[in-house]
Amino acid sequence: MNWLESEQRERLQSEQKDWEAKEVATFLKKQPERKEQFHTIGDFPVKRTYTAADIADTPLEDIGLPGRYPFTRGPYPTMYRSRTWTMRQIAGFGTGEDTNLRFKYLIEQGQTGISTDFDMPTLMGYDSDHPMSDGEVGRMGVSIDTLADMEALLADIDLEKISVSMTINPSAWILLAMYVALGQKRGYDLNKLSGTVQADILKEYIAQKEYIYPIAPSVRIVRDIITYSAKNLKRYNPINISGYHISEAGSSPLQEAAFTLANLVTYVEEVTKTGMHVDEFAPRLAFFFVSQGDFFEEVAKFRALRRCYAKIMKERFGAKNPESMRLRFHCQTAAATLTKPQYMINIIRTSVQALSAVLGGAQSLHTNGYDEAFAIPTEDAMKMALRTQQILAEETNVSNVIDPLGGSYYVEALTTEYEKKIFEILEDVDKRGGAIKLIEQGWFQKQIADFSYETALRKQSGEKPVIGVNCFVENEDDVELEIHPYDQSTAERQISRTRRVRAERDEPKLQALLDQLTAVAKDESQNIMPVTIELVNAGATMGEIVERLKALWGTYRETPVF
């Protein structure tokens, strides 16, 4: 079923030609347009205006209805009409106790989910007393070495009611083990725990660059997280396949979308190799995308991603359960668009980006703080960001009608254009041997670096306007802004707890478990999660677990491309 009969389409096209020859031409004589050709931020050329003829080739079933294949219009049939998106502001600094206080503050302010940022040592699998951790403990996020830290982080928070997201990758399986161990300790039903770990290692090699081991064993860990969760944590999202960092590393929105789906394909292949059917785990796969500055392009990107995902899961992987075909995503506004000059205008940038996330059908959203071009956000900046979401949800009525931009000639045409280009890139990736091989060759990395450099040149020339930076610049010498302070006692407080845990544990038992860990790691048919849960229960630190497997697997070092 199509939008237009071919005769109507021809009539419409000839009317448009007539309009261009008459009204448009007359106007252009008086005043030329601002540019000869306009482009989206992602470099898609756009027309002067769009008509039904531009979407005549898009089958109506591809647009469809919310909650129905191919889910272009949304993963659920009622969307924000039943419950608005989860407002999930990320937080993390200092020790578990420090961040726990921020969590409680955000919950008091009306936040509906928790999201955790970890410090660099935790993200990279170093204990807080490792030499590489010097100066970094609790600085960019919360420091977690042991189960005792996790207990402090989540103290007094009802994990059966509040979902916890953990932004962590190469060491994600250890954090998940701590989360499970904590859940068991508190007597929760594990199948009631909802939440997520990011655990998307492939985009780390491509973009964010938090990795420990070589690619193959790292992907095996991800596989183990997914299969363990499918069996033991029915409501848990074991992975957030992420475009956010690809975009923040400088990619175009198209690259963000296509590279993320290339990574998805790799994960699904790895898990199905174990004999698990796609419908056993795909319903819990989750995604994480950025909302960049080009308003309509972002909405089209989100809609196209849902359609592509549905088709990939159904046609390529033979999913039968519609839940395996509906893409659900967390969204964050684009941190790299925030500026230090005239920093308060970051609130406005963030609001517009948040609106495209909402009109694009995000399931949860983090809005950035206005001060993030200075340091990690203060409590006040986070409150502003949360209020931005609350205004969208409560005051604007944008959540009352599902996919209100559906049917817009422009948005539908761009959605279909995105779908086509995404599938072209995915085909190219397949032909070249798949995502892992291309990561090793720096293929994705080079394309991101190219687009990022072009963006820098476009900002320099003013072709890409940035208010306060290359236009409407103000002289502001001394900015009086209170930024998030770093508590110098953090490392000491953190290290003392870690040393206490080490002193109090049963050492021979721990060593035996570490040997068992090596044995499990060597045998690819086994799952690494159960022994890791035992290890954290026995007082093992993250660093000890990570180092043990470094001895077996070695570490990864990239050959940089720029």
Added chain:
Amino acid sequence: MEQLLAMDQTPIRVLLAKVGLDGHDRGVKVVARALRDAGMDVIYSGLHRTPDEVVNTAVQEDVDVLGVSLLSGVQLTVFPKIFALLEEKGAGDLIVIAGGVMPDEDIVAIRKLGVREVLLQDTPPQAIVESIRTLVAARGAR
């Protein structure tokens, strides 16, 4: 004219480095490319280096400029170590610049330590090139 001058001189040698655990490399790669396109010899350390490794490379490669990119807030830990090591190796005259995201008071502090230029987000590539040329010209021949 500019090209003639450039051909006359040996190219400026720059080591760009990422120190610590921070993996944000978008900015450093843009800088690397801009300097390379401007005819400089650019070495990029790659990620996750220690101050020791970076200073050793800078000395071995006899660079004019060491640029350190940091987006993880550890500038007040990293730069004192780097300057102490440079001093120790008799390379105190090496031009050190910084890039990344950092609060204003830290910029003041690292400038006091000896950092000659701090390039923040959205600094146009051409401005970076010019700033490095100016710093090297002011230092004079070695």
